[in-house]
Every structure is written in structure tokens, then in C-alpha cells.
Amino acid sequence: MAFAYRNGKLCAEQLPLDELARRFGTPCYVYSRAAIELAYAAYSRALAGRNALICYSVKANPNLTVLALMARLGAGFDIVSGGELARVLAAGGDPGKTLFSGVGKTELEIEQALLAGIRCINLESEPELERVNAVAGRLGKRAPVAFRVNPDVDARTHPYISTGLRQNKFGVAYDDAERLYAKAARMPNIEIHGIGCHIGSQLTDPAPFVEATARIAALATRLETAGIPMAHIDLGGGIGIRYRDETPRPVAEFVAGALGALGAGRAGLILDPGRSIIGNAGLLLTRVEYVKPGAAKSFLVVDAAMNDLLRGSLVHLTNEDPEAVAKLEVRWQRDTEFHRLADSDPAELSSAKVIKEHFEKRMEADSPNRYSFSIRTLADDRLIGFVGLYLPQPSGCDAWVGISIGERELWGKGYGTDAMRLILRYAFHELNLHHVSLALHEYNTRAYRSYEKAGFRPEGHMRQDQLREGRRTDTLFMGILRAEWEINNH
Ligand SMILES: Cc1ncc(COP(=O)(O)O)c(C=O)c1O
Secondary structure: OOEEEEOOEEEEOOEEHHHHHHHHOOOEEEEOHHHHHHHHHHHHHHOOOOOEEEEEEHHHOOOHHHHHHHHHHOOEEEEOOHHHHHHHHHOOOOHHHEEEOOOOOOHHHHHHHHHHOOOEEEEOOHHHHHHHHHHHHHHOOOEEEEEEEEOOOOOOOOHHHEOOOOOOOOOEEHHHHHHHHHHHHHOOOEEEEEEEOOOEOOEOOHHHHHHHHHHHHHHHHHHHHOOOOOOEEEOOOOEOOOOOOOOOOOHHHHHHHHHHHHOOOOOEEEEOOOHHHHOOOEEEEOOEEEEEOOOOOOEEEEOOOOOOOOHHHHHOOOOOHHHHHHOEEEEEEOHHHHHHHHHHOHHHHHHHHHHHHHHHOOOOOOOOOEEEEEEEEOOOOOEEEEEEEEOOOOOOOOEEEEEEEOOHHHOOOOHHHHHHHHHHHHHHHHOOOOEEEEEEEOOOHHHHHHHHHHOOEEEEEEEEEEEEOOEEEEEEEEEEEHHHHHHHOO
């Protein structure tokens, strides 16, 4: 263990951290070389005897000493900018073992990479292929390239760090890859070296990683059959680490699974791990400056802040959705407050605005008897959606409910189901309604399934032939009876 208590003192390897704090001051990043070496060894052991290269993903931590250590261990690098290239070179890294990934490479960065003698440029789009071809031509060089192909595999990790689905910005579409390779092969200043993918980060289960490998290997075989040789397959990084109680499978299992999926006779294999090399090999040493008592809770005020450790607070790095669902709160409020809510809270304005617009489209403008609810997570008071409940009208309109979870990446996480459960309890227990219905687009099978789970049954189908996201769709109606709801909820 790199960081552990010894004789009651928290230590980095053998050194007590309070001594380091005295010697170097705080805030201070402390890295364990032993931990980095151990993490790297897990990869090199698993790949022993293979024609393989481990390219440390610089974005995980670009500290020059860390990079220099990786270079000494024999690692290559995976970079996403000219700045990262400069750091790799300054740390003694070998550009001949360095991959240039990332969706936004500028002409200058491509030029710098080619002049430095980069191992391979991982192309993420067709315009980038054209740009690289043009820049290489200007320099009188042939650019070594691979396409990052999006295998359309669900990494089953946190949506913010999932990258291998069709809707993600990374890589070229799987179905378009053969056309792009054929085009690249005809270009005068392009030299095809291989193919790559990276489906996301903090994977704990090898299954999606192996599935992606199998899809990329199948594509590589088709390309080779078409006369385009593949000198390497780059499977990206993504292997997860333990933050709290996660139990990621060992690196060796990911690698063994991938090697199995690649089959015999495949040439070079490249992996570009980041988090799994460095994520648990360092800590931020900080000092408590004040204890600040507060009404609800007291605060420890420390001398490190968001500028020192940014991501956790912004990106919800740990995959804590099940907990968040448990902490979901639906707050009742009248429409008038609804507006104030969206306007008064600048920190959440952008998503609140999106959610509000989305929701309002579905609302009847002046219905006098409607209730609306905002859905917030209790953990960080984040506004993630709305539920509307519309009361029966004398004109004969039934009571109906509408749910909107604003951000696509929050779909399918149980937020809607949880909100539905709460609103039905409110409708049947507090308001004494007998029946609640809802309407949805026929194509929306995901919503259908979740409403079905909540107890709704199909009650009608209205032919509308509307165009929704390019597809024709009709409207389905579903309903739930209090009597049935009571049986199922007692
Ligand atoms: C192409 C590529 N390789 C490697 C990584 C590193 O992933 P991880 O730190 O999860 O190993 C990333 C992360 O975004 C990436 O995009």
C-alpha cells in the first residue's frame, strides 16, 4: 500500500506525511513512485512476450516527474495536445512511442507532431484526415495514422466518462470506417498504421472492453482482407480503480480477455492507460486552516481548493447513481415558483433552462389546475428534471402525468421511475384521484418500459404519423388505476 498508517501516522511509502508537510509546505501533491511502478508492472506482466506498447495517457496527470518516470520505465505516451507533446519531450519521452489522440487537433499541433516524429496520429474524423494529409504534404512527409473507431459499445460506466457509444463525439462511426480507410489509403501523404478505440474510463468489468476489442478486431480483419494492413490495434485505456467500494477486475483480466478476443496472429497491441497507472498513486496534502461552525454543519477550511483538485466536485467522478437515486427528492411547488427557481439560481441556470424549455413544450399553457414538481438530487441539490401532474377537468379531461428528465445522460438511471413512484403516491394518497393517464411517442420504448414498470397499462393508440427525430411515430396512451396501484404497493 503506497499510502497507509504506520505507527499511527499516515505515510507515503515509508515517509510520514506530516513530515513532508513541514518540509515542503502545503498544499502539496505527493506521488508514490512504487505505486506507479507497480501499476505499470501489472500491464507489462500481462503483456509479457507480446509485441505490445503501453502508452501512458498524459491527460491523467502531466506532471513532468511522473512523465519522466514513465519514460524510464519504457512507456510510450498518449497525448491530446501540442502542450502535452512538449511536456513528453521535456520529460525525455520518445515521440516514436507517442500517439496523438483527441478530437480537436490544430494545424500547428499536427505540424509539431509530424516534425517531432510522432508514432501515430489517431484520427477522430474525416475533416481531420484531410487536414493531416494537407499538413503532411506541406512538410513533404507521410503522416502515420490510425482511425479511432467508435465501436458503439456501452462501457456501462459513468455517462460523463463514457466515450464509445454512437452518440459520443469521439472516433469515427463503425459503419463508416471501411470507407474512410479506403479513402485514406488513396491519399498521397497518409500512411495507415493501425486502428484504435477507447470506450470510456473507470471500467470495472472487462466485458465491454472485450466486446469492443472483438468488434475492432473483426473490422481490422475486414480491412486487411481489403488490402489495408494493420500494424497495430490500440485498445485505449479505461481500466477502473477503487475510490470507495468499487471492485474493478484486475488489469490482467482485461488484458487476457482482450488478447483472447484479438485471436492469434495479430501484430502490435497498444494500450493507453491513464487513471489505472496514476489514480491511486498520489494524494493532495492539505492543511486545515479553520474550523468554521455553521447552522446545519461545520466546515473544515483547508489550504487547497478547486484549483488544486478540480474534477471530483465537477464531474461526480465516482459512479454513485444508485445512491443518488435513493437520495432523490421531489419538491412540490406551484408554477409561479417554478419560474423563480429557474431564474434565481445562476449555477444551475443552463441545465435548468434546458429542462424547463423541454418540459414547457409539453405543458398546456394556462391549465388552472396543474401541479409541477422539480426533481433534485439530495446529495448536491442538482436540478435534473420536472414532473407535471394535471388534474381532471370538468370538460372531461382525465388526470395525467408528464415526466421530463432533462439531460440525456441521466436517462435510464431510475430517476424517472423514482419520480413516478412519488408522484403516483401523491396523486392517489393526497389528491384521491382514481385514475391517471399519460401519453408518449410510440417509438419511445425506453419510456414505455419504465411506465410499465410503474404499473401503467396501454389504453389507447392514436395514429398521428408525426415525424420525431426522423422517424414516423404515433401516440400511445397508458393509464393506471388507483385500485391496481394499491394492490401493487402494499
Ligand atoms: C484515447 C484515450 N486513451 C486513453 C485514455 C485514458 O483513459 P483512462 O485514464 O481511463 O485509462 C483516454 C481518456 O479519456 C482516451 O480518450
